[in-house]
Amino acid sequence: MRYPERLSVCIQVDRAAAETLQDQIVRQIVHAIDRNVLVPGGRVPSTRTVASVLRVSRSVAVAAYDRLFALGYLRARPGSGTYVARPATGPVAAVAAADPARRVDLVPGRPAMEGFPVAQWRSAWRAACHRPPHADGAQPAAGSLALREAVADHLRRVRGIACTAAQIVITSGARHALDLAVRAALKPGMRVAVENPARPGTRRILAERGVETVPLAVDADGARIEDLPADVDACVVTPVHHFPTGAALSPVRRAALAGWAAAGHGLLLHSDEGWEFPADPAPVPDLLSAAGIDHAVHLGCFCWMLGSGLRLGYLIAGEEVVGRIGELLQLTGEQPAPPAQHALAQLLSSGTVARHQRRTARAYEVRRELLREALDGLAPTARLRGLHAGAHAVLELHPAVPAAEVAGRLAARGVTVRTLADFHAGPGAGNGLVLGYGHLDEQTLRGAARLVAAAVRTA
16 A cells, blocks of 8 residues: 655645745745755655645646756656755745845856766866976967867868868957957958847947947848948858847858958958757858958857867958967967967867767757747747757747846746847847756756746736
């Protein structure tokens, strides 16, 4: 005979209270964890038991547990049950969302770290740090020759870009690459078209260098190249997976933009972010090849695969731009540290980065499917966009459902999310949420997506 499970912690619900039943359950379980009544690794009652003992619907208990999963309080062990995930930190909060350490961060910009090649990473750094600083003499201004050759080979094999080490400059990330390209190829007072919305850092870099930015609208087919002003001197785009909308530049617009640059109308500066993690294995043509290396600058960064802490990126450009950048770097000494360059060269040449990239791409496809399962049912109130590549997507909302209101509801439930308006310059911002999913494990992402869906439905 199977005996019914009992609650191992005192939970009481008040149906007359203003606080929802779900919030009451979450608050009391958090309180029990904070007081060590429920200890890390300890088993917690099933949702069926909670619903039965408290005489609430099973959906209320499941929703409460989903929040606790998303906030990092609980972890499930398949075939075993649900357990407390971590020790309490700090005083008891009125609700779980009040503790910043337990918030779920859906802000885009961080890659997945599970499956990271730790052993190869340590080996590469040991080898790099064993080299005395003077082992290779003075390092070229454009960066370690070994790393530039490794980058060229890596891009040829996995991206289909044909370039040489002489056309590559190693940088301290994508923003540094953009800054160097602007300083070398543009002059104060010039006008540059920038996708709108875009990363605020892009506009700030251009403004710091005295360049006037001209907003270029983005729709479902990427930047509206047909609206490109005739008097701009350059254009900055993210054609594979636009940040933040996730749109891909259509083949027609891609050809038009490449033709604009090739005809000498302006310099094309393009960041290739998102290409590393495609849902479709068919390669996306690179704008550098279409426009010609003397008319375009390709900006790249390894932070999207290996984490922002590495701070290593690159740019590919023609001889004139690379020469000017070399002169700048000789003067300022802005090159990344030699050990970091040597370590990355080994990781690239050994194939470690390419293998990690493939593993991460497969993991992201699973995460995308989780988002579809949780959020596709919101149509026509909300629609997912930008799941073809990268590590973030956009949930476009009906005008009657303000994104700022949904984001506020999520913040109250411990989920941090950005809206399209956060990245837009001027009026006319789209109405949607930008969802970064690459850095979250599947269980946390599933719980967070359910909270997003609930916030949209109740907005």
